[in-house]
Amino acid sequence: MRSKVVEALANDGYLLDQEAEEFILAQPSPLQFARQVIPQIQYQPLVVTLRDLRTVVRVDAPRLETVVRPEPASVRRIGEVQVMKDITAQSDCLASVEGFARYFQDRFANLKALLLRRRDMMGAISIQRAMDPNKLQADEVKVIGMVNEVRDTRSGEKIIELEDDTGRMTVMVPKDNKVAKDSVLQDEVIGVVGKMSRRDRKLILKDLIRPDVPFSSGMEVTDSTAQVALMSDVHIGSNTFLEGRWKNMVAWIQDEAKDRDIRYIVIPGDCVDGVGVFPDQEEELVIEDIIDQYRALAEHLKDIPDDIRIVMQPGNHDMVRPAEPQPALSEEVARLFDSNILQIGNPAYLKIEGRTILSYHGKSFDDLVNGIKGLSYSAPLKAMEEMLKRRHLAPSYGGKTPFAPERRDYMVIDEVPDIFVTGHVHGAGVSFYNGIRLINASTWQDQTSFQKMHNFVPDPAKLTLVHLGTGKMAVADF
Ligand SMILES: [Fe+2]
Ligand SMILES: [Fe+2]
Known part of the structure; x- marks a missing residue:
């Protein structure tokens, strides 16, 4: 049954992480349940997690098996307060052109990965592929890039120069698109959806997608009194x-x-x-x-x-x-x-x-x-x-x-x-x-x-x- 349900959902375009899969399979009619519940998730994730399901149905806290994981040596704590991530004693800074290039590559890779987890960025391609003359006929392309430059034209359009690790492209935001009035920042990593113009190989923007945070119902009540x-x-x-x-x-x-x-x-x-x-x-x-x-x-x-x-x-x-x-x-x-x-x-x-x-x-x-x-x-x-x-x-x-x-x-x-x-x-x-x-x-x-x-x-x-x-x-x- 497991594979049938998972396969049917994959055909609907829903991928599940393990916890979400287990939760759905534990329901009396898993497929029916999933088809009813998943579409209600406000932010359609690429992979549905238990956290996503919690935004639309009640999911009781699972009984956690006690897994004792050794703490990495760098974990600092005081009582119940634990530092999960900061730069203290981890600095690996290279103040050179190469160092900055390395830093921006890391930023880009991280934010791109977050964008790729979004359903609306599924099928994103590289700038090089989007600019490929043989691909220009495609109806719609999706690209993820770091903003190199933004300018507003006198006639009200916005021009975004976008860059990824394969090349650069120009994105033209028509003046009647609401993004033309939006503030796009230099160096932010965005997803763009639009059509390539055959004439000048610019992407004519339809949608601008930011990585954003998924909608959730927030902190579920625990028994902490602190x-x-x-x-x-x-x-x-x-x-x-x-x-x-x-x-x-x-x-x-x-x-x-x-x-x-x-x-x-x-x-x-x-x-x-x-x-x-x-x-x-x-x-x-x-x-x-x-x-x-x-x-x-x-x-x-x-x-x-x-x-x-x-x-x-x-x-x-x-x-x-x-x-x-x-x-x-x-x-x-x-x-x-x-x-x-x-x-x-x-x-x-x-x-x-x-x-x-x-x-x-x-x-x-x-x-x-x-x-x-x-x-x-x-x-x-x-x-x-x-x-x-x-x-x-x-x-x-x-x-x-x-x-x-x-x-x-x-x-x-x-x-x-x-x-x-x-x-x-x-x-x-x-x-x-x-x-x-x-x-x-x-x-x-x-x-x-x-x-x-x-x-x-x-x-x-x-x-x-x-x-x-x-x-x-x-x-x-x-
Ligand atoms: Fe201050
Ligand atoms: Fe300050």
């Missing part, structure tokens, strides 16, 4: 650090941690104000030595109950290389902090009580607000959606986000997180995107003279809580 608190941009050392409101927050945690089961805190960057980050910064510093700033932060964090695990990530003000991905703070700095504090890189994937958290400081907001129409510093959650659609934390190279050409592209969002947290813009907010909890964590710094000059009003002194069992989010204001 909560994780998210706070960012402490900026200790600055004369605008809101010490009073910080102390109110810490006192609240001391009172509430037990009742609310607050067991974890994640700080996504700009832990201290740093030195020499912007011109004349010393005039705004109350602690002029960066190590002293970290010492002061370590003192402030001592007021938080010892059984709360604290995860510290660097940002663009911290004492690590500014180029992303950034490694964790050095041993010299880490030593200043208590043993309940874990230093991680930026970005980083964390696993806490079974939940996947992607934490990224958010320096690339500076480029995204310039590159994508309709985005602004006051709406960072929208910018986070744009990252997820492109499955990349910093899609464009050459702007304000410095990056290191590592062998692997750590900025690719290869795994879909349950929770995605950023800081950097000193705003505060929560929302959802395709079932993922998006959090822009608030700051503990008041408006700076720079922000005043640019008419930017921060939203400081808020603490976001996420319940790891139910996924419920709440914001406490201090």
Whole structure:
């Protein structure tokens, strides 16, 4: 029966992964069930997984057999917090033309693989094949490429120069196609669907496909009772650090941690104000030595109950290389902090009580607000959606986000997180995107003279809580 059902579904165009197959075969009428349920999946995946099925039917958590897998030596953890991926101690950077070429190849290969998993990119061919004079008669072609250049013509069309490992092509977006008004970023990896024009071998675009994240119902309820608190941009050392409101927050945690089961805190960057980050910064510093700033932060964090695990990530003000991905703070700095504090890189994937958290400081907001129409510093959650659609934390190279050409592209969002947290813009907010909890964590710094000059009003002194069992989010204001 197994092969009959699987074969019939394959003929319908549905491929199943093993878990999905087992689940379907366990139903009383597997084929009928599958044909009824799979078409309801909003985002039609190339290979249907159990996660996809969960978006449309109830799938009880399988009884997991205990498989003891040895942890790789590089796994760092503190209690239930585990670093799944970051650059710390993994750097393999080659700062040369060759190194950049290698980096972009890795980025392209990763994002192409994500695009190929989409049903609507099934049958994608290389640029070389699409440009083949004998192929030009084909009705429709699908191609995946990295954007080399984008320009808008005076008559309202958009021209995209696309590149893959076999060649380059020009994609013409007619002005009546909605993509003509869309923001396509340099270096993002996209799928294009359209017809080749015989005359000039340009692809006339019909659809633009981004890798995106599959729609899911989000965090299924587990029996965890713990909560994780998210706070960012402490900026200790600055004369605008809101010490009073910080102390109110810490006192609240001391009172509430037990009742609310607050067991974890994640700080996504700009832990201290740093030195020499912007011109004349010393005039705004109350602690002029960066190590002293970290010492002061370590003192402030001592007021938080010892059984709360604290995860510290660097940002663009911290004492690590500014180029992303950034490694964790050095041993010299880490030593200043208590043993309940874990230093991680930026970005980083964390696993806490079974939940996947992607934490990224958010320096690339500076480029995204310039590159994508309709985005602004006051709406960072929208910018986070744009990252997820492109499955990349910093899609464009050459702007304000410095990056290191590592062998692997750590900025690719290869795994879909349950929770995605950023800081950097000193705003505060929560929302959802395709079932993922998006959090822009608030700051503990008041408006700076720079922000005043640019008419930017921060939203400081808020603490976001996420319940790891139910996924419920709440914001406490201090
Ligand atoms: Fe900041
Ligand atoms: Fe920042």
